[in-house]
Amino acid sequence: MASSTATLRFTVRRKPTVLVTPARTTPRELKRLSDIDDQEGLRSHIPVIQFYRRRSDMGGRDPPSVIRAAVAEALVHYYPFAGRLREIEGHKLAVDCTSESVLFTEADADVRLDHFGDALQPPFPCLEELVFDVPGSSDVLGTPLLLFQFLSARAELARGAASPTVWPVRGRELLLARDPPRPGFAHREYDEVPDTKGTIVSLDDMAHCSFFFGARELATVRSHLAVGVRKSATTFEVLTGCLWKCRTVALAPDADEEMWMIYIVNARGDKSEASIPEGYYGNAFAFPVAVTTADDLCANLVSYAIELVKKTKREVNVEYMRSVADLMVQCRQPHFTVVRAFLVSAVTKARFGDLDFVWGKPAYGGPTKGGVDPIPGLASFLISCKNAKGEDGIVVPMSLPGLAMDRFVEDMAKLMRPLRAEMSHL
Structure with missing residues (x-):
């Protein structure tokens, strides 16, 4: 477990922000987004950070110059990213492909990577110095659109490739609503749930920790599960169920309160004829939800939570996505319940840790923290990472009120110890 008690302090000296435009002329057009892209819950930014170690074979190549040139070249292939998001009729989003550019800031910091310790994991000290908003850039409308595949293309081009290995597929028509819209699933993730008991916690009372799950830790966690669940559940399902149960116990809600477990499921894994093509760079994921009472979640074994996750997660396919698109049009892009x-959200397959910009793979690559602004403690990410011993695994940043975090740490510690009789309540 990593905590936010680090005392490291450093200063960052930023050069003026510049605009990077496509390296060659690109089409000028207005591209409507899909009805999945439109939804209110996706109109936010998630900051990502990449740490790289200096390599002797880099020679005199200047990292900012390498990245800036790769961005310009990548924007030729992914030219909508150089445009701006606009809202058109019906609260719908479109990209105005103006070639206006993306923002690029070069900076120097009086700190070395080894100052961050042996294990690079969120929360990072002095994060506000490393990741910051350029004035006027934090809104969604009027700003560029950025997705994971663009990062991969940029890294390939930085290494000298003539074009991306996977050619970009826009194809937003794949996930447009039908006419007339006809949602075929319940989609409880978009229910309007009244906040009668003040469930949004104060930002002033938040503690931030990260939890590492390597092969040994995952095997130990599985030892606490019912045999059938232990053999059939994926790593994502096991960790999600454990996090949900331990978080609920830590928050100690009233027994009759309904608790909602929302997870991001990527429909690209659907192997049907209507599958999402490789290279599609729109949003192709859904927010299925498992719902149960706090009493059932806390009183049952952790296998109960994992089974609920398994059941709901496996509903997602392309038909589910089309149903979501229909609902978005029918109900004017609702926000998922909070x-x-x-x-x-598992970002392990986003492959942040594989992004090589000439100087090798990152020492850490992924989201900067747990949570989705502006709602504290709402979300956690499963991030591929190494621990201080260099072992591969998954790190999970968590944000909770201070007292709840103490209880959460205690229960997670029990799950990561060999099974004993006194821990059977998990």
Whole structure:
């Protein structure tokens, strides 16, 4: 477990922000987004940070110059990213492909990577110095659009490739609503849930920790599960169920309160004829939800939570996505519920840790913290990472009120110890 008690302090000297435009002329057009892209819950930014170690074979190549040139070249292939998001009729989003550019800031810091310790994990000290908003850039409308595949293309081009290995597929028509819209699933993730008990916690009372799960820790966690769940559940399902149960116990809600477990599921894994093509760079994920009472979640074994996650997660396919698109049009892009909800997203397949910009793979690559602004403690990410011993695993940043974090740490510690009789309540 990593905590936010680090005393490291440093100063960052930023050069003036510049605009990077596509390296060659690109089309001028207005591209409507899909009805999945439109939804209110996706109109936010998630900061990502990449740490790289200096390599002797870099020679005199200047990292900012390498990245800036790669961005310009990548924007030729992914030219909508150089445009701006606009809102058109019906609260719908579109990209105005203006070639206006993206923002680029070069900076120097009086700190070395080894000052961050042996294990690079969120929360990072002095994060506000490393990741910051350029004035006027934090809104969604009027700003560029950025997705994971663009990062991969940028890294390939930085290494000298003539074009991306996976050619970009826009194809937003794949996830447009039908006419007339006809949602075929319940989609409880978009229910309007009244916040009758003040479930949004204060930002002033938040503690931040990260939890590492390597092969040994995951095997120990699985030892606490019912045999059938132990053998059939994926790592994502095991961790999500454990996090949901331990977080609920830590928050100690009233027994009759309904608790919502929302997880991001990527429909690209659907192997049907209507599958999402490789290279599609729109949003192709859903927010399925498992719901149960706090009493059932806390009183049952952790296998109960994992089974709920498994059942709901496996509903997601392309038909589910089309149903979501229909609902977005029918109900004017609702936000997924945040009341008594917890959201988990696995970014392990986003492959942040594989992004090589000439000087090798990152020492850490992924989201900067747990949570989705401006709602504290709403979400956690499962991030591929190494621990201080260099072992591969998954790190999970968590944000909770201080006293709840103490209880959460205690229960997670029990799950990561060999099974004993006195821990059977988990």
